[in-house]
Amino acid sequence: MTKLFPVKTGDQIRALQARDRFLCEHPDLKRLQADIDKKLSKAATANNRLVIIHDLMMDSLREMNDRLQLLLGRRGR
Numbered sequence: 001m002t003k004l005f006p007v008k009t010g011d012q013i014r015a016l017q018a019r020d021r022f023l024c025e026h027p028d029l030k031r032l033q034a035d036i037d038k039k040l041s042k043a044a045t046a047n048n049r050l051v052i053i054h055d056l057m058m059d060s061l062r063e064m065n066d067r068l069q070l071l072l073g074r075r076g077r
Contacts, residue, residue: 023030036056043049 019033023033039052039056040049043052
């Protein structure tokens with residue numbers, strides 16, 4: 001389980017346990033999770049964590065769009 005922030009609720013504990021089970025079933029994603037954890041460890045507040053998560057999601061969406069454009073035979077952004 002993560003040490004990035006204090007776990008306060010049973011829901012948080014269950015979510016982290018589910019994530020850990022998922023990572024055990026998909027070990028190829030452990031490195032990605034480690035990278036995410038590293039970035040989130042630098043966030044001092046919950047708001048900063050949300051900003052970092054937003055940025056990571058937007059980066060992923062841009063990458064998926066670029067790949068889709070390649071598949072469609074178009075140039076990226």
